[in-house]
Amino acid sequence: MWEWGDPDDPPILFAHGGFDFAGTYDAFAPLIADAGWRVVCWDHRGHGDSDHADLYGWEADQRDAVAVMDWIGTDPIPVLGHSKGGGLLLNVADALPHRVSHVINIDGLPSRRGWPDLSERDRTSLRAGALTDWLDHRRATADAMRKPGTIDELARRRQRMNPRLDLGWLRYLVPIGAFESDDGWRWKIDPSMRMGGVGPWQPEWSMMRLPGLGMPVLGILGLAVEVMGWGTIPSDVVPNLPERARFVPLEGVGHFVHIEQPELVAELVLDFLP
Amino acid sequence: MTASSTPGGGSTERRRAKLGPVVFDIEVDPVDPSAVAIGAEATGAAGPRSRVEPAGEPTVWLRHNRIRLALHHLRAAHDEAVRPLLLLHGLGECTPAHPPEVVAAWPGAVWGLDFTGHGHSTIPRGGGYTAEILMADVDAALAHLGEATVFGRGLGAYVALLIQGGRPHLVRGVVLVDGPGIVGGGIGPSAPRVTTAEHSTVTPDPFALAELTVDVRPPDYAVDYLRLAVRYSDLGEPVTLSGRVRPPWMAALDGLPGVRALPAADALTDYATS
Numbered sequence: 232m233w234e235w236g237d238p239d240d241p242p243i244l245f246a247h248g249g250f251d252f253a254g255t256y257d258a259f260a261p262l263i264a265d266a267g268w269r270v271v272c273w274d275h276r277g278h279g280d281s282d283h284a285d286l287y288g289w290e291a292d293q294r295d296a297v298a299v300m301d302w303i304g305t306d307p308i309p310v311l312g313h314s315k316g317g318g319l320l321l322n323v324a325d326a327l328p329h330r331v332s333h334v335i336n337i338d339g340l341p342s343r344r345g346w347p348d349l350s351e352r353d354r355t356s357l358r359a360g361a362l363t364d365w366l367d368h369r370r371a372t373a374d375a376m377r378k379p380g381t382i383d384e385l386a387r388r389r390q391r392m393n394p395r396l397d398l399g400w401l402r403y404l405v406p407i408g409a410f411e412s413d414d415g416w417r418w419k420i421d422p423s424m425r426m427g428g429v430g431p432w433q434p435e436w437s438m439m440r441l442p443g444l445g446m447p448v449l450g451i452l453g454l455a456v457e458v459m460g461w462g463t464i465p466s467d468v469v470p471n472l473p474e475r476a477r478f479v480p481l482e483g484v485g486h487f488v489h490i491e492q493p494e495l496v497a498e499l500v501l502d503f504l505p
Numbered sequence: 506m507t508a509s510s511t512p513g514g515g516s517t518e519r520r521r522a523k524l525g526p527v528v529f530d531i532e533v534d535p536v537d538p539s540a541v542a543i544g545a546e547a548t549g550a551a552g553p554r555s556r557v558e559p560a561g562e563p564t565v566w567l568r569h570n571r572i573r574l575a576l577h578h579l580r581a582a583h584d585e586a587v588r589p590l591l592l593l594h595g596l597g598e599c600t601p602a603h604p605p606e607v608v609a610a611w612p613g614a615v616w617g618l619d620f621t622g623h624g625h626s627t628i629p630r631g632g633g634y635t636a637e638i639l640m641a642d643v644d645a646a647l648a649h650l651g652e653a654t655v656f657g658r659g660l661g662a663y664v665a666l667l668i669q670g671g672r673p674h675l676v677r678g679v680v681l682v683d684g685p686g687i688v689g690g691g692i693g694p695s696a697p698r699v700t701t702a703e704h705s706t707v708t709p710d711p712f713a714l715a716e717l718t719v720d721v722r723p724p725d726y727a728v729d730y731l732r733l734a735v736r737y738s739d740l741g742e743p744v745t746l747s748g749r750v751r752p753p754w755m756a757a758l759d760g761l762p763g764v765r766a767l768p769a770a771d772a773l774t775d776y777a778t779s
Contacts, residue, residue, distance in 0.1 A: 232521065232522035233519050233520070233521060233522060234519070234520055234521075234522045235517045235518070235519050235520070236517050253519065254519065256519075257511055257512055257513070257519055258511065258512040258513030258515075259513055259515075260515070260517075260519065261511040261513060261514075261515020261516060261517040261518070261519075262513055262514070262515040263515075264515065264517035265515050265516055265517055271522065276631070276633075283571075284629070284630060284631060284633055285570070285571045285572060285621075285627070285629030285630055285631075285633070286572075286621070286629045286631075286632065286633030286634060286635075286638060287633045288632070288633040288634060288635050288638075288716065290632065290633070290634075290699075290700045290715075290716045290719070291631060291632050291633035291716075293699045293700075294631075294632070294699055294700065294701060295631075297699050322697060323699065325697040326697035326698050326699050327699065351732070354729070355729065355732045355733060355736055358729055358733060359733050359736070359737060362670070362671045362733070363671075365637075365641075366640075366641060366644045366671055366672065369569065369570065369641035369644060369645075370641075370644065370645065370648055372569075372570040373568045373569070373570055373571070400512055403512055423570050423571075428637070429637050430635060430636075430637050431721050431722065431723050431726040432721075433723075436693070436694045439694065440697065493512075493513035493514070493515075494513070494514070497513075
């Protein structure tokens with residue numbers, strides 16, 4: 232659990248994205264805290280400094296989010312989530328509307344657009360390969376360790392998944408999101424976790440939580456397509472916006488909107504918050 | 506870092522939250538697997554808290570990531586040339602002490618796997634169950650047994666379908682019968698909710714009961730696994746429906762190539778020789 236700002240200021244809950252950690256808000260959260268908010272963020276289970284869990288799942292992540300909210304208090308509070316954290320908080324706001332006063336979603340509105348349109352035969356082959364890989368990975372998880380390297384090597388590896396982010400920023404993140412041992416630095420994230428798990432989840436399931444939200448909603452979308460993003464375009468989102476929503480698509484900005492443009496996102500968020 | 510030097514130019518630094526006396530689900534003490542007590546027998550709701558050890562050779566302990574799985578040897582082979590039969594129990598059940606009558610004629614050895622959080626297997630901390638993780642539990646059993654035919658009850662029937670698609674060369678036929686957890690959480694996202702449960706040191710894990718009654722089972726997802734089975738298995742009909750209940754995921758399979766409806770004993774007789 233991490234905080235920025237005066238403990239007596241009104242709280243706002245942040246949720247980070249998959250494979251990230253609270254420290255990835257170090258560029259953005261201080262701008263919100265400086266404006267008079269107590270920003271609270273937790274490292275998701277298996278991420279950052281939180282314990283590696285025995286199992287991971289959407290239900291468990293939602294439960295963890297609510298446990299953090301319970302710790303903050305019982306009054307409704309604003310919530311802000313990036314990517315997976317954005318989708319997660321859409322679900323929480325839909326399930327527990329009495330706990331959430333405002334929803335801010337930063338590039339966490341998945342659409343089907345990023346998914347290849349395949350023939351049935353190709354889809355079966357693709358799933359076969361993915362499933363075999365995943366089951367082989369599960370057989371090896373008991374002894375798995377992340378690959379060690381120098382700070383620079385870890386930053387460069389991360390840049391392959393975050394190609395629009397500055398190497399200096401990624402080097403800054405390494406000592407926060409990684410630990411050092413005799414043979415080098417390793418990311419703290421549980422080595423049993425991997426991108427693109429298996430399961431029935433469909434991207435539009437998260438988007439379908441959006442239209443029913445009764446609290447004010449701010450959606451911010453980075454339109455530059457990149458590897459970690461969803462490829463969602465404004466016409467995917469607009470029909471799903473609830474009545475009290477603001478939607479801001481940003482040209483020339485990637486998936487990590489708040490890291491690329493912290494001042495701009497802070498301005499949008501502070502203008503939206505009460 | 507000093508003030509005014511956060512990467513985004515804000516002046517507020519991140520700090521660890523001062524945690525109060527809140528107990529998070531995930532922070533309970535790790536469970537000692539040897540101390541796991543067992544709930545009611547699968548066959549008798551009023552059964553004793555400590556169950557009878559299954560007959561046959563000693564239980565084999567398998568490692569699936571941080572979970573210790575119990576693979577029970579229920580009966581030796583009458584004919585060593587025939588591959589083993591692996592029993593998968595229903596939701597909240599565990600491997601029975603003796604093979605059920607319906608599999609009596611199976612000529613090979615009979616084994617039963619206790620899923621994560623069930624029977625003698627470890628109770629994970631803080632839930633996070635998915636049907637796919639249970640599929641990987643079965644894969645851990647296959648890594649020990651090699652080729653096997655699988656007989657699944659309820660939840661175990663759904664998991665049997667998944668592993669027939671996931672490991673089509675190792676699983677030679679699955680027989681799906683009625684049992685607890687056969688329906689799952691419907692064909693798409695259900696009404697929004699956050700599942701909760703109390704931590705238990707006794708199986709079945711309440712988190713398993715809570716999460717695996719809401720796991721979504723879209724019919725087209727089930728059909729994808731059937732397609733994998735049909736394409737990569739050399740059995741003509743790798744999936745046999747032997748129960749009476751047909752939840753939507755199973756009804757979608759009924760009548761498709763590779764699927765037949767047949768009494769379980771007849772299906773087993775056929776798979777034993779093919």
